[in-house]
Amino acid sequence: MKQVRNRNPYWDLMILAEEPSALLRYWQQGTLWSFAHRDSCRAVALMMDYVRDPQSIIELKLLAVGAKWRGQGIGRHFIQELALRYSALGYVQMVVGTANCSVGNLAFYQKAGMRMRWIEADYFVADHGYSEPIVENGIEGRDKVWFDMRLTPKGRD
Numbered sequence: 704m705k706q707v708r709n710r711n712p713y714w715d716l717m718i719l720a721e722e723p724s725a726l727l728r729y730w731q732q733g734t735l736w737s738f739a740h741r742d743s744c745r746a747v748a749l750m751m752d753y754v755r756d757p758q759s760i761i762e763l764k765l766l767a768v769g770a771k772w773r774g775q776g777i778g779r780h781f782i783q784e785l786a787l788r789y790s791a792l793g794y795v796q797m798v799v800g801t802a803n804c805s806v807g808n809l810a811f812y813q814k815a816g817m818r819m820r821w822i823e824a825d826y827f828v829a830d831h832g833y834s835e836p837i838v839e840n841g842i843e844g845r846d847k848v849w850f851d852m853r854l855t856p857k858g859r860d
C-alpha cells in the first residue's frame with residue numbers, strides 16, 4: 704500500500720463507501736492509502752486521528768474496494784496492513800463506524816477481525832452531511848455502529 708498525495712483521481716472510488724455530500728466535508732483530511740496491483744489501484748482507505756483520542760486511536764474513516772475486485776480478500780488484507788502500520792506508529796486502537804443498514808459491512812468488519820463496540824444513535828442526519836435518507840437492505844440508515852480492533856506490535860490482538 705502507498706500513501707496518496709493528489710486525491711482527485713480517487714474520488715470515484717471513495718464515493719463507493721460514502722455519500723458525496725458527507726465525503727466532501729473530510730476527503731482532503733487525514734491520510735489516504737491506495738492498495739494497487741500491477742499499477743492499478745484496487746482499493747483506498749482514509750485514516751484519521753480519532754477525534755476523542757487523537758494520540759492513541761486511529762479511525763478507519765473510509766474503505767472502498769473497486770467493485771470488480773471484491774470478494775478476494777483485499778479488504779481484509781488492507782485492514783491487516785493498516786493495523787501493522789498504525790501500531791508501528793504508536794496507536795493502540797483502530798476504530799471504524801458504519802451504518803446500521805449496511806448489513807454486508809457489519810459482517811465484513813467482524814470477519815476482518817473487528818469487534819462491535821458502541822452505537823452512535825441518529826448519526827445519519829443533515830448535520831453530518833446526510834441530506835437524503837440512506838436506505839440499504841430495506842432498512843433506513845439512522846445509527847452509526849462502531850467497531851474496534853486493539854493494535855499490538857504484531858498488528859492486532
Ligand SMILES: CC(C)(COP(=O)(O)OP(=O)(O)OC[C@H]1O[C@@H](n2cnc3c(N)ncnc32)[C@H](O)[C@@H]1OP(=O)(O)O)[C@@H](O)C(=O)NCCC(=O)NCCS
Pocket residue numbers: 719720721764765766767768769772773774775776777778779780801806807808810811814815
Ligand atoms: C466492504 C468491502 C470493503 C469489503 O471488501 P472485500 O475486499 O470485498 O472483502 P474481503 O474479500 O476481504 O472479505 C472478507 C470477508 O468478509 C466477507 N464479506 C465481504 N463483504 C461482505 C458483504 N457485503 N456481506 C457479507 N460478507 C461480506 C467475505 O465474504 C469474506 O468472508 P470469508 O472470510 O468467509 O470468505 C467492499 O465490499 C467495499 O468496498 N464495499 C463498498 C464500499 C463500502 O461499503 N465500504 C465500507 C464502508 S466505509
